[in-house]
Amino acid sequence: xxxxxxxxxxxxxxxxxxxxxxxxxxxxxxxxxxxxxxxxxxxxxxxxxxxxxxxxxxxxxxxxxxxxxxxxxxxxxxxxxxxxxxxxxxxxxxxxxxxxxxxxxxxxxxxxxx
Amino acid sequence: xxxxxxxxxxxxxxxxxxxxxxxxxxxxxxxxxxxxxxxxxxxxxxxxxxxxxxxxxxxxxxxxxxxxxxxxxxxxxxxxxxxxxxxxxxxxxxxxxxxxxxxxxxxxxxxxxxx
Numbered sequence: 001x002x003x004x005x006x007x008x009x010x011x012x013x014x015x016x017x018x019x020x021x022x023x024x025x026x027x028x029x030x031x032x033x034x035x036x037x038x039x040x041x042x043x044x045x046x047x048x049x050x051x052x053x054x055x056x057x058x059x060x061x062x063x064x065x066x067x068x069x070x071x072x073x074x075x076x077x078x079x080x081x082x083x084x085x086x087x088x089x090x091x092x093x094x095x096x097x098x099x100x101x102x103x104x105x106x107x108x109x110x111x112x113x114x
Numbered sequence: 115x116x117x118x119x120x121x122x123x124x125x126x127x128x129x130x131x132x133x134x135x136x137x138x139x140x141x142x143x144x145x146x147x148x149x150x151x152x153x154x155x156x157x158x159x160x161x162x163x164x165x166x167x168x169x170x171x172x173x174x175x176x177x178x179x180x181x182x183x184x185x186x187x188x189x190x191x192x193x194x195x196x197x198x199x200x201x202x203x204x205x206x207x208x209x210x211x212x213x214x215x216x217x218x219x220x221x222x223x224x225x226x227x228x229x
Contacts (some may be wrong), residue, residue, distance in 0.1 A: 004156075028168070032214055043118070043220035044157070044205065051215060088155050094214045101172055102218070104156030 001031035002027050004067050004093050005107035013081050021076040021108050023091030034075040034102070035065055039087040047089075050074065061085070086112045116140070118221035120206050126227045127196055135191040137206030141182075145212030146189050148181055149205040151223070157205055163189060164212050169190045196228045 005024045013019050025031060035047040048059025055067040065076045074091060091105040119138040126158045139146050144165050149157035152195075159173040174180070183189040193200055203225050207218040219227050 004186045041222075044207075045220070045224050046217050047194075049215075050146045050219075063159070099174065100145075100212060100214060102149075102157075103159065104149075106154070107156050 002095065002103075004089055004091055004103050004105040006072040006108050008108045009106075012111040012113060013084050018079050019076075019078045019081045019085070019110070021089050021091075022026075023074045023076065023105060023114065025072050025074065025076075025091075025093050027093065027095055030067075030069060031095045032052070033065075033067060034092040034094075035059065035063070035074075035076045036090045036092060036104075037061075037087050038090065040098040044090070047076070081110075081112055083112045083114065086110055116132065117148075118206055118219050119202075122224060123170050123218055123222065124227075126177055126229065128229050129196060129198060131196050131228075133193050133196055133226065135193075135204050135226070137189045137191070137208075139189070139208030140219055141187075142152060143208035143210055144186065145209040145216070146183060147207040147209075147218060148189070149207065151203045153202075162192070162212070165184045167224050169212070190199040192215070196226075198228050201226055201228045 003026045033050040036044045038044045047063050050057050050067050088107045088109050090107045121136045127189045146163040148160040151157045161181050162170040163183045178194045181191045205222040205223045209216040209218045
């Protein structure tokens, strides 16, 4: 079945530590890939996106993500986490079928400890 | 400029009642999307408008849900005979022309509670 999986429901990291949030997808062809962040009281905000080309993409707020076709993964990373990064992170795909439907994963909640 | 706005921010209703949720997209954006986000879940696609027409309504769960965008700007999501399972945050997003490569800008959502 077609799906987007975020294996970690929540993750806790110390401020200043590195972060990696996992995302796997299951689609016949590589979909278009996105990461969004949702902070309390704020709307969803796009962090970065991947369509083709260089498999390492840079986004806003110091985030990056790497597309790995062999693993059907699109993991989000940040070298040094700040307390303000505490939020819910969603991986999303637009299947390569010509439609406009965005499919979101269930999300990973990031907690940052001092 | 102004972002996507949604009204009301919160709505409490009783089972069986009718509700309308409004979305005001960014000015000039022709594409508009509705999503539903249940507690602990990611947003779930409901419907996509290109201009005044619904280009993809495959995510509407049943015929109690209906959405319109009569002038290609403001959109209203209508839910008839509400059920407790309809309780969720309803999100609206807009993008410039609906190209999948474009950024979707999300509103703050309407939190619907059906008692």
